[in-house]
Amino acid sequence: MADLSVNLPGLQLRNPVIAASGAFGYGSEYRDLLPFEQLGAITVKGVSPFPSDGNPTPRTAEVYGGMLNAIGLQNPGLKKFICDAQYLPFLRTLPCPVIVNIWGRSIEQYAEVAAGLEEERQGIAALEINISCPNIKEGGIAFGTDLKLAAKVVAAVRKVSSLPLITKLSPNVSNIGDFAKCAVDAGSDMVSLINTMPGMAIDLESRRPLLANVSGGYSGPGIKPIALRMVHEARKAIKAPIIGMGGISNGRDALEFMVAGADAVAVGTAIFANPQCLLQIPQEMEQWLDRQGIKKVSEISNSLKI
């Protein structure tokens, strides 16, 4: 039985499979379906200092190989996230590490939410800084596609937070390695990638976009080759741990990301299709490693042969 445990800075995972932000709500939604003690870690939906309504509907559309979403980071805001029983108080009862994804419309707001969570850090394993949401006008991807702004956001969060920091990178850049390096240099302990790819879908008869936001983020198996290549590029640029994601839906997908250079992986859209994938993926990884005679999953990280 291969050892699936993974040690990331300040973050110990019993297996390398993390539920990705935006695909797992605030955890409680899946309490009937999943034994949390068997999950690697979960990442909750993006929290901002203010409550946010998100985008108009329709917000999602199924497309070939996956889906488009333009949810627009609807969330209850920092105060309610901390105080309301269904959010942080519930998350504190979970037996798996909880990563809180954060965002703001300005550098100050990123720091504000990070500072607020610093005071309430009990039960939070790490922060994931979302500088890559393609669906909001201010914030999000505006910070993730500009090296200077990305560095400022990460540094501002680093200044107020003692928690391990993960910076979630956008695939919508020409050189992902530069952004990975920039995030780590600014104080991020790790990076996660990729967020969704900007895309759109049209209803031919009405000639209208399927999303009210016109465009949205493409996720699902269709983006896996893009994500794998970006993890590989990021690995060449940094030594810090990488959480790889983008279209992972089975154990082999997850292992390919680790071979490309990831230390752990995250799963998003596949949860919508089958919540049990969060249990099945680690099992499939273990079976593959056992067949190969590999004792520890971390041994295959960054083992790409060229």
Add this chain to the structure above:
Amino acid sequence: MSKTFQRDALVLSNEQIQGDYYRMVFEQPVIADMARAGQFLHVQIPGMPHRILRRPFSISDVNLCKGSLSIVYKVVGVGTEQLGQLKPGLLVNLIGPRGNGFGKLPTEGESVLLGGGYGCAAIFLLAKRAAKPPLIMLGGRSREDIIMVPEFESLGCKVLVATDDGSLGCKGYVTLLLEEYLRQGGMPSRVAACGPLGMLESSGRLCEKHSLDGELSLDSIMCCGMGACFACVVKKRADNEQGWEYVRSCQEGPVFKADEVYWG
């Protein structure tokens, strides 16, 4: 909210009702035991490797003795087309029962249930489990869209029909039937409706105008069906500046009190 299960279910039958409308019966005793009228199943349709999302369907009937439950669907796209091809004996993965469902119909007075197109599926189980047969009003574009009339009648329900083109029953929207009923002095103790958004808005506004106790099952584009993704949100009235907030149809709904829904 009842407990949710993710279980494989055996397809017992999958038969055409008429035109593009089909009924599928699953054997899944655990979910059948828990199911209430107005709740839905989130169905993973096998055989669509490049279309990965589940589809939500109202639970239209339950047979507790057989441990089975039914959905009624119309073939409208890739997913339902594939669903129509599935043969008995196949296993299908279900998540359910999901959502809050309709409230039990009051024992006093007469309840009126409105179904638009395949929306009649959701109200069938409600009618079946009522202490006394409610009045049923069914609407659709044309006579091909009026289904399950014999089933409702076998429950002892009176069924009124309206079609947009007048090919069956009255010509016009199903809400005209409700308006006429109210005009003639009808005072329903509960109005419950499931169908297209326009029909629900008309039903909701009628309930408000006549101070009726109404419940509406909203059909919105759903993704995770678990309350996690916030795709299926609808506007619920709220005590804030804009007068509404987005709430999840799969979690806080799909059934809402008529006076909770914000129509703008």
